[in-house]
Amino acid sequence: MRRVAVVGVGISKFGYRPDVSLPELAWEAVKEALDDARLDGKDIEAYVVGNVGGWSSEPLPAVVVGEYCGLAPSSGIRVEAACASGSSAVRTAYHMVASGEADIVMAIGVEKMNESPTPTVVEFIGRAGNYFWEFENFGLTFPGYYALHATAYMNKYGATEADLCEIAVKNHYYGSLNPKAQFQKPITLEECLKSRYVAWPLKLYDSSPITDGSAAVILASEEVAKKITDTPVWIKAIGAANGTSNLSRRDDFTGLEAARLAAQRAYKKAGIDPSEPVKYLDVAEVHDCFTIAEIMAYEDLGLAKRGEGYKLAREKQTYIGGVIPVNLSGGLKAKGHPIGATGVAMIAELTRQLRQEVERGRQAPIKKGMALAHNVGGTGHYAFVTILSL
Amino acid sequence: MSTIIQKLREYLDKAEEEQIRQLDQLVATTGLPVYKDPKTGALVWVDVRELRLRFQLSVNKIAKFVEGLSQEKLYYTVCKRCGAKYFPPQADCPRCKSSDMEWREVSREGELLTWTVINVKPASFAHNKDYVVGIVKMPEGFNITAWVDADPSTLRPGMKLRLIVGRRPGENYVTYWFKPA
Numbered sequence: 001m002r003r004v005a006v007v008g009v010g011i012s013k014f015g016y017r018p019d020v021s022l023p024e025l026a027w028e029a030v031k032e033a034l035d036d037a038r039l040d041g042k043d044i045e046a047y048v049v050g051n052v053g054g055w056s057s058e059p060l061p062a063v064v065v066g067e068y069c070g071l072a073p074s075s076g077i078r079v080e081a082a083c084a085s086g087s088s089a090v091r092t093a094y095h096m097v098a099s100g101e102a103d104i105v106m107a108i109g110v111e112k113m114n115e116s117p118t119p120t121v122v123e124f125i126g127r128a129g130n131y132f133w134e135f136e137n138f139g140l141t142f143p144g145y146y147a148l149h150a151t152a153y154m155n156k157y158g159a160t161e162a163d164l165c166e167i168a169v170k171n172h173y174y175g176s177l178n179p180k181a182q183f184q185k186p187i188t189l190e191e192c193l194k195s196r197y198v199a200w201p202l203k204l205y206d207s208s209p210i211t212d213g214s215a216a217v218i219l220a221s222e223e224v225a226k227k228i229t230d231t232p233v234w235i236k237a238i239g240a241a242n243g244t245s246n247l248s249r250r251d252d253f254t255g256l257e258a259a260r261l262a263a264q265r266a267y268k269k270a271g272i273d274p275s276e277p278v279k280y281l282d283v284a285e286v287h288d289c290f291t292i293a294e295i296m297a298y299e300d301l302g303l304a305k306r307g308e309g310y311k312l313a314r315e316k317q318t319y320i321g322g323v324i325p326v327n328l329s330g331g332l333k334a335k336g337h338p339i340g341a342t343g344v345a346m347i348a349e350l351t352r353q354l355r356q357e358v359e360r361g362r363q364a365p366i367k368k369g370m371a372l373a374h375n376v377g378g379t380g381h382y383a384f385v386t387i388l389s390l
Numbered sequence: 391m392s393t394i395i396q397k398l399r400e401y402l403d404k405a406e407e408e409q410i411r412q413l414d415q416l417v418a419t420t421g422l423p424v425y426k427d428p429k430t431g432a433l434v435w436v437d438v439r440e441l442r443l444r445f446q447l448s449v450n451k452i453a454k455f456v457e458g459l460s461q462e463k464l465y466y467t468v469c470k471r472c473g474a475k476y477f478p479p480q481a482d483c484p485r486c487k488s489s490d491m492e493w494r495e496v497s498r499e500g501e502l503l504t505w506t507v508i509n510v511k512p513a514s515f516a517h518n519k520d521y522v523v524g525i526v527k528m529p530e531g532f533n534i535t536a537w538v539d540a541d542p543s544t545l546r547p548g549m550k551l552r553l554i555v556g557r558r559p560g561e562n563y564v565t566y567w568f569k570p571a
Binding site for chain 2: 120199253
């Protein structure tokens, strides 16, 4: 396998975007990535689109995006791994370059969730567990699946709703410093605690929003990357794993087994000691679709011991200056969570972090030169852990 | 007596009635289904085509499960070769690649592992009051996800719950749920 570098990144403005169609939204990120790498559409040998859809009108988004962005007749496909579709797009693009099939491949994530009204979107995501055994008769929602974990976690370890809200406060704070983020205002712990329940014990402010957005990254082989840029960011490892679709087929609701496996696989490949990953990493983006998800991520990634993730939140150890800064983009919580774009946006953000070019106040000190992206699809149905390095 | 089928259709139609009327009027007046989004001022074309989905799922290989429901019983499967137990019932055992399964009735009491209250509901459940969904550990070793008919503030992990199979009040079709034992 050949070494693969990220040589160009782009992210659209995330949020409520009725001002653009799906391919126009994709173009915002594609253009930024092409400009960043100083390449043209014709240089892209293949492209992979992460998109979940259902709530949006285009059933074949890869073809529509490729046509609009001038990428056809290069080969393009759409991939799906639920909320980790973006990471699966990056992984497929990585394989194309690593295998020697292509030298320059683009991974694009795009989602237009606001093409449907909110109750329809809630319905679509709620169906994304195991349809017949969880939705048809019991009407679970996405906050509901994570709430089942929050209840179990809080009962077992004594974490409180305020501990969960600490995550929301941190991520809104960093989101307020990220001009691309959906939410631009910091919030207080009190505001979070007072927000209404969406799936008890999770509240509105524990939840990531419904978002339109896109992201793109250009991957290149070592030889080509060195011609394109002086600051290639290498994809050191991608670990991936799946869990069961039906939550009742699992025994533990205080963490996500798929995320633990994906982390182990990525750490092994990257040469990271799994008992002390923070020694190697400057910054992480983790999948905080709900506040409880970020706390479980701390533990599944080994940033905290089992049952102690909420203490990292309580002690504010995941701000800049703490044990490890997490979600300096604002995370899914404040930056927004355009399902298929999220995983690509994580890689774009961390590339910028490692190049030390993000906005003031949210740039992590880069000393070790390594960063981690943790992207979960569904409720641990899919998990991808990607390690980037300078 | 009507069931969820007719009831949900009427509920959804009613929820969208005003919007559809306005859209129809807009097209009648201007000839175009185009409006300015009040929040952003962006021009939006509202689909003139509507897609309604109702899937048809095969339960042919788990016919015994369906038969059980009609008798107010819940069935799981056990692989006759390796003894693996399946709920939801599976017609095939991937562990030993056998499809020779025995059907057994699920016992009636389990222990609550975790739960949530669905406050913000999907469109097709929006006619319901807030409902509790729990995951319950059964003595057979598997878990069952279902509604818990109880005041959520009384629920505790490990609490004993009784399995009920019957017509769900209000929706009037046969499913299963739990109640405090």
